[in-house]
Amino acid sequence: MQLLLCLSKPAQHVKKNPLMAASGSGSIMWFRKGLRIHDNPALEYASKGSDFLYPVFVIDPHYMEPDPKAFSPGSRLAGLNRIRFLLESLKDLDTSLKKLGSRLLISKGEPDKVLIQCLKEWGVKKLCFEHDTEPYYQALDIKVKEYTSAAGIEVFSPVSHTLFNPADIIQRNGGKPPLTYQSFLKLAGQPSWLSSPLLTSISSLPPVGDVGSCEISEVPTIKDLGYGDIEQEWTPFRGGESEALKRLKESVSDKKWVANFEKPKGNPSLFVKPATTVLSPYLKFGCLSSRYFYQCLQDVYKNVQKHTSPPVSLAGQLLWRDFFYTVAFGTPNFDRMKGNKLCKQGARSFFFKKGYRSLISSSFHNIIQDFALRMPSLNVVMIPWNDDDELLAAWREARTGYPWIDAIMVQLRTWGWMHHLARHSVACFLTRGDMFLHWERGRDVFERLLIDSDWAINNGNWLWLSCSSFFYQYNRIYSPISFGKKYDPNGNYIRHFLPVLKDMPKEYIYEPWTAPSGIQRKAKCIVGRDYPKPVVYHDSASKECKRKLAEAYALNQKLNGQLSQEDLDNLRRKLAQDEDPEPKIRRQRRKVGHLT
DNA sequence: GTGACGTTGTGTGA
């Protein structure tokens, strides 16, 4: 309310038309993701044949308003970097809409309630919004469609966030999502829209109609949202479609770089000019169309002699995105370890008792019903992860004592973005590599702090990295010392994000606890005082993790993945009994060191 | 049932 009051001002580009509601020629374009003008079929359809167009974005307080209890500045669900990125994206969209004779109408509240109020007040006959497969939006859309169906309002909700429609892929695979990238590629083939040009510009839009009694504001600032004066290091990446297209143009203009791109060969320690496009935050909010990006890449590939291919190529990265969207859409409880049992044993009851039947479009319902009968097939390994708030906080707050890990966590907090392999390093360290903590805890931290955090991709990658699903070679552990050193022997990345170590000689920068005390004094960094000692011994901790994973895998195999809570607890006790005490001893020493 | 395969590990030795 405070926001609306302080921003209430006469709306520009708004034409009064008291007859509009009766004429029924108005449409609402409901922006959620898809914050762009180019390749936006919902916007295109909304503007066709409409005398008035209402471009609406609803600010959900859960997503935007300050939560003082959260572990970093921001709302309950999002860190401040991502909130700011979203506001910048909205501002850019508003500017673009104004150039086309329209504007963005910002409202605030529970999105479904606000939208239904707008639909009633404005008397429109058409509601357009981009289809979204995330559970949050699926549930939201059900509520809105219940109203539109009863009110006789046409709904147009095209798939334009991804290259393919996840439901189509699942249908083609007999009702199950493909579980490997290669099988996904085979099913997907070439996108149907690839041969025809996408609509990348619009010359004008219908004017905005009378907004009546609906509370509408301009795009708020961070301060308007109640954050006051914030002192923090902000992400260097600016939100919005204009910035996205500029970045895209820069990336694809280097044809040689695009043609030779191989994701696993990228250097995660580069930060002045990152080794990847950093287009992921723009794809996340739909400031950039993945289809337009894909088409631009195909144009480059056509004009070079040879180029890399999926999974490592740039186009392959967009296909990875679609792969995770597809598996996530076809897997109930994709974001949990413990939902798997429910999937395997009680898929029918899950779908039919929990109301998911109404959640899914009728055309897809038959497939899902069949899918439920066949049993969902994503195997999530049940692992008795440890629960240790102290270790989790050390990881989250960049004080593990391993500079490579801590520097990445500082980059996460300050930039909201890190290279993919840097994410692998810290995710492996938290889960199966060193700390043996639950991937869901790490997922929560990433989900909050990343500016590109995406429900399907984030959960998919945590399942992958923790060897819980998709990837199972738990012997392959990233070393918190040698992995970074291989790319950046001088430790420039560490020196930048952990200035406390900027004068540490390169011989010790990845393992400062090994530096002689004279060197530590000269570098003005005494380990245990200015920078923490390691919270675990990597050598023994990683061996312990491998042993635990081996036992957990064996039990999962024995019980065919059907572990009860009791089975997990028993295994946890057994693993603790057999545990090598060495990592714990180090933790005790560190703790004492901190207290004194 | 079997064999090939899997975007992105590390350390060692040639």
Added chain:
DNA sequence: TCACACAACGTCAC
């Protein structure tokens, strides 16, 4: 720079 051991997983195609 490359091959190999490490130790061995699940998925897919046959």
